[in-house]
Every structure is written in structure tokens, then in C-alpha cells.
Amino acid sequence: EPEVTQTPSHQVTQMGQEVILRCVPISNHLYFYWYRQILGQKVEFLVSFYNNEISEKSEIFDDQFSVERPDGSNFTLKIRSTKLEDSAMYFCASSEGYGGRTEAFFGQGTRLTVV
Amino acid sequence: AQTVTQSQPEMSVQEAETVTLSCTYDTSENNYYLFWYKQPPSRQMILVIRQEAYKQQNATENRFSVNFQKAAKSFSLKISDSQLGDTAMYFCAFMNLAGNTGKLIFGQGTTLQVKP
Numbered sequence: 141e142p143e144v145t146q147t148p149s150h151q152v153t154q155m156g157q158e159v160i161l162r163c164v165p166i167s168n169h170l171y172f173y174w175y176r177q178i179l180g181q182k183v184e185f186l187v188s189f190y191n192n193e194i195s196e197k198s199e200i201f202d203d204q205f206s207v208e209r210p211d212g213s214n215f216t217l218k219i220r221s222t223k224l225e226d227s228a229m230y231f232c233a234s235s236e237g238y239g240g241r242t243e244a245f246f247g248q249g250t251r252l253t254v255v
Numbered sequence: 256a257q258t259v260t261q262s263q264p265e266m267s268v269q270e271a272e273t274v275t276l277s278c279t280y281d282t283s284e285n286n287y288y289l290f291w292y293k294q295p296p297s298r299q300m301i302l303v304i305r306q307e308a309y310k311q312q313n314a315t316e317n318r319f320s321v322n323f324q325k326a327a328k329s330f331s332l333k334i335s336d337s338q339l340g341d342t343a344m345y346f347c348a349f350m351n352l353a354g355n356t357g358k359l360i361f362g363q364g365t366t367l368q369v370k371p
Contacts, residue, residue, distance in 0.1 A: 171357050183300070183346060183361040196356035231300060238357035246300035 142166040146232050146247035153222050153254055161217045161250045163232030172215045173233040173244065174207065176200070183231065189215065190238070222254045257282040259349050261362035268337045269370050275322075276332045276365045278347030285309075288350040289323065289330045290359070295343040303345070306330065334367075342369045 145164040153159045165172050174186040187197040189207050206218045215234070219226055229251050235244040258281045268274035280289070291303040306314045306323050313321050318338075322331045334341055347362040 182363045185358050185360065188356045188358055196358050229298060235357055238355050243302050244357065248299045
């Protein structure tokens with residue numbers, strides 16, 4: 141069964157460093173998302189991406205964050221200068237369409253720890 | 256802005272029994288979807304069931320069913336014949352179809368423990 145794959149599963153980085161989280165969405169999907177979940181808290185929307193551009197982003201997704209689909213298969217989330225409060229689980233998701241009729245499939249997540 | 260509220264942080268149920276998880280939401284939109292996602296200890300989010308707001312009939316998926324009360328903005332999940340594998344965190348989520356972005360708004364989650 142096709143699945144969304146995220147790498148690495150766990151990333152430890154020093155405060156102020158840049159980090160790139162990688163995702164390989166399901167191959168025929170056109171819509172891509174990043175969510176984050178601070179430990180013990182709810183899952184929060186970061187950004188949605190379609191047709192090589194951001195379609196919506198949340199207040200969390202400030203200038204320190206960027207997304208890219210560099211090669212037609214990967215979908216990356218970059219945090220330019222990490223802060224302690226960026227420590228969280230980051231989930232990538234993809235869907236065939238945007239509507240609720242098409243299911244968003246989630247990856248297994250990348251746990252980011254900023255020290 | 257839309258919000259989703261799950262008022263039960265933790266619940267437990269005996270294996271084979273039935274449990275209901277609560278969810279309320281707030282929106283002024285008419286065209287939306289509601290979802291329940293399961294997050295087991297492996298952390299991956301898995302879709303359990305979805306409900307289209309314009310459909311009055313409650314969605315069912317095997318042992319999982321919802322009670323969708325649109326006027327009350329309530330969307331509860333009923334798990335029948337609970338199994339040990341149902342132990343997980345359950346998130347209620349809302350998607351507004353206006354804007355066409357596919358953004359999901361999640362509740363705080365309910366941790367469900369199924370006891371043998």
C-alpha cells in the first residue's frame with residue numbers, strides 16, 4: 141500500500157541551526173501539507189502546498205519556515221534558525237485532491253529536538 | 256475562525272464494550288467535512304471515519320460510527336466491541352471546503368485506553 145515517508149525519524153539540532161525535514165508523498169498526490177504536534181498537545185496546521193506554491197499557511201509558519209518540492213518527488217520543510225520552541229513532532233501529509241472526499245495520508249512523523 | 260473542542264482528555268473502556276468520544280466544533284460555514292483520526296503509539300495519524308456536513312445520515316465504518324448533530328455542532332465517535340488495538344489517541348478534525356486548501360483543524364485529542 142502506498143505511504144507517505146518522512147526522514148529522518150528523529151533529528152536533534154542546536155538552537156540557531158538550519159534544519160530540513162524531508163517527505164516523500166504518495167506519487168499521484170497533488171496536495172501536500174505540514175503539521176506539527178508539540179508533545180502532549182494538539183496537531184497544528186502549518187502549511188498547504190499545491191501546484192508549486194503555498195495555498196495556505198498558519199500564523200506559526202513565519203519567515204523562518206519555508207517549503208519546497210525540489211525534484212517532483214520530495215517535499216521539504218526548512219526551518220532556517222531553529223528555536224527551542226520548534227521542538228515538536230512534524231507530520232507531512234498528502235492527498236489526491238483537496239476536498240474531504242479524498243483522504244489525507246500522513247507520514248510517521250519526524251521528531252525534532254532543538255537543544 | 257473555526258475551532259474544534261474535545262472535552263475528554265482521557266477515557267477508558269473494557270474490551271468488547273462500547274465507548275463514545277465527544278467532539279464539538281464552531282463554524283459559520285455550511286460546507287465542510289468532519290473527521291476522526293487515530294494516533295496509536297507509533298504516532299502515525301490514521302483516518303478512522305469522515306462525515307460530509309451536507310449528509311444527514313451518520314457515517315459508519317465497521318465498528319466505528321458517528322453521531323453528527325449539525326445544529327448542535329456536535330460530532331461524537333462511537334466505538335463498538337472495543338479491541339485492545341483501539342488503544343490510541345483520537346483526534347476530531349474539521350475541514351472547511353471554502354478556500355480549497357485541504358487544511359485540517361484538530362481538537363486537543365482524547366487518549367483512549369482499552370482494558371483487557
